[in-house]
Amino acid sequence: MNKSIKNGLLVVAVVTLLGYFSYKLFILPNSKKVVINYLDASYGKDIAHTTFVNSAKKSYIDAWAKAIMNGQDTFTDNGLTYYTLGGTAKK
Numbered sequence: 001m002n003k004s005i006k007n008g009l010l011v012v013a014v015v016t017l018l019g020y021f022s023y024k025l026f027i028l029p030n031s032k033k034v035v036i037n038y039l040d041a042s043y044g045k046d047i048a049h050t051t052f053v054n055s056a057k058k059s060y061i062d063a064w065a066k067a068i069m070n071g072q073d074t075f076t077d078n079g080l081t082y083y084t085l086g087g088t089a090k091k
Contacts, residue, residue, distance in 0.1 A: 029065070029069065031058075031061045031062045031064070031065035031066075032053050032054065032061055032065075034065040034068055034069065035049075035053050035061055035064050035065050035068065035087075036049050036050055036053050038068050039053075039086075042085060042086075043086075057077075059077055059078065060077045060078075060082075060087075063075045063076065063077045063082075064077075064082070064084065064087055067084045068084060072084055073085075074090060
């Protein structure tokens with residue numbers, strides 16, 4: 001490989017990484033923020049919402065945030081179904 005090909009590959013790699021990190025930081029919503037904002041809007045602002053969301057499993061919060069953004073009434077995590085409003089398990 002000559003020097004211009006190596007430089008071209010380096011430029012492509014840098015642009016790809018910058019695109020990925022830009023997508024992750026600016027376009028992809030933060031699941032924790034989505035759920036906290038939803039709880040605050042539904043039940044009033046409370047520090048307990050933040051504490052609960054920060055202590056919950058990532059898969060649970062991600063599934064909940066996805067359900068909120070899609071306007072679904074329920075969501076599923078690890079085989080259990082939960083209500084989007086409040087995040088409680090469906091019985």
